[in-house]
Amino acid sequence: MKQEILNIPTPFGEPLVLYKNQWGPLDGEALSIVSGLQGDRLNGVMVTSRLSRFLNDIEAGRETGYQIRGNIQIFPIVNYKAWETGNPVWNFDSQDADLTFPGMEVGELAETLCNTVIRHTAESDYGIVVQSAEKHYEDAPHVKLIDPSRTRRNLARSLGLAVGREVAENPALVLNLAKQWDLMGLHPFILSAGKPQTYQPQYCDLLVDGIVNFMRSQGLLSHTREKGSQQEMSFFDAEHECPVLTREAGLFYSDIPVGTAVDKGQKLGEVRDLYEGGLLEEVTAPEEGFVVTLREYPMVHEQECVAVLLRENNRKWFWPFG
């Protein structure tokens, strides 16, 4: 059910209203799902919109066999003003909402929006942020884990994605929603797939199915016949990620799609001169690995990161070995 969680008058027009959708008993296990932290991450919003339709259909009896057993909340939009502009941040404050948590109850608009989400999710057991890659990059679908304990890895296995990736510590991490959830005792997961400003249905299908499976596995949803399942997943720690940097500045043409497993020395793409088109460099994989992130925007400086490899020799399998 769509509920208003914040209503702030604006200086010149209609009020700014923040919504959440909520289903199920308030005293059960609780899951909060958030998208729309940046104003251009469309895949996340499409995923949460589809999940909301699915949960509404269950509630209305249109999805036979399903029952909602836990408390499920979805927050489709957080940085409302950024969504009005289609940019990752609202130009008025240049504030990345995912560097604004926990925010403040009374403060500048971004702080108030973020704090509203924090207050409404504080009692949850699990938190999922749905997003896509940073500007100019594309991500293969994967789960990011903060402080990945055995419990969290096991939970991640029911999200239906093949790749788990540890979020590296950095000083700004404390301002992220997922890290704040971690500090508040929730199990946080960040699902990332695709690129900003683009709706990619194949990725969204994967994320929707994964989240539904997670809800079944954790008993938030039940089905008369189907049960949630745990999937094979390889998990990569942060210190063994391998960024691939260009040697030359120019235009980067990728030879492979994101999500490809590559061998050491395999060609990933090439850099060509912007003015004359001549070949400046063949970019090759420095290690064997899985291309989890790939440059989308072709203009690159010298030493620009064009891909991130998750190195195969350091991955840890979590299924079927447990």
Place this chain on the structure above:
Amino acid sequence: MKTQTLFSRNSPLGAPLKIVRQTFSAHQGKPARRLSFVSGLHGDEMEGLYLCHRLIQALRQIKDTRPEEFLGEVHVYPAVNPPALNNGSRLWPLYGTDMNRMMGPHPDKSLPVQLAQEVFDDIQEHSDMAVDIHASNLHLKELPQIRIIEEFSEELLPLARQTHTGIIWIHPMAGVFESTLGYNLNKLGIPTLVIETGICLRIEPKTVDRLFQGIMHLLVKQGVLASLPEEIPPLPDSRVVYPREVSQACAKHSGLFISQASLGHRVGEDEIIGQVVDPVEGVVLEQVTAPDTGLLFTLREQPTVHAGALLARVACDLEPRP
């Protein structure tokens, strides 16, 4: 003066992206102390650039006429975020990233992170003490002040006093500081003062001149310069403001803030300092009053406000009401 390039990346368009450091070395032998001055982390904050200009100009003159005055070493980093400075924006325009949220250990290898890390490492390598100069954001105008996080106040307060900056504000720690240049240098044991003044995209020459004079006092007291140039006058002591001595007024309504007060003036408790008005309906939504008696050292300049927005800060004469 020696000009050194500390960061350089070829660009696809032609002109490389470069950051320079200007160094004034000790006249003889090992420098007594090494001080660094940094500006331009946010590309819309111009006051620091002008302050660096004044400083370089003065130090060049001393070096040319009385080189023996240099007992220590000065490094000036006048423009450390050229893409944002050229764009007049707080954030690096191509990536939308805030350079002062990327300091400290960072696993990412994106170009903005590389730049932030190399600037940070260079300052760390060349400094016994640093000064990071900022203007305010688009919204608030500030009296010239040095901001000190409480946990560093014992070491930094005596150093801040040597600058004779009008206000030294000791404030509580917050998560947002953890990824800033000042916090991370202080954490590494390099005492770093953060100057905040004016408003972005503007330069007030008189204010900068006064800060420049204070910096010259600091250089003498730190033993970097042997004596104060004749043209630098004695300066009054700073006012130190502790956390409990700051009161703030926030908007209760969304609208346009019309200021009726002057920055740097004393205000009385409950004195009217402005109004929030509704430009659409033509009504006054609230009279904004001073939260305490004292010095008005922050004042809203960008009139568009949402409920909760900060309008003013007062350095109180007495402890604020509970």
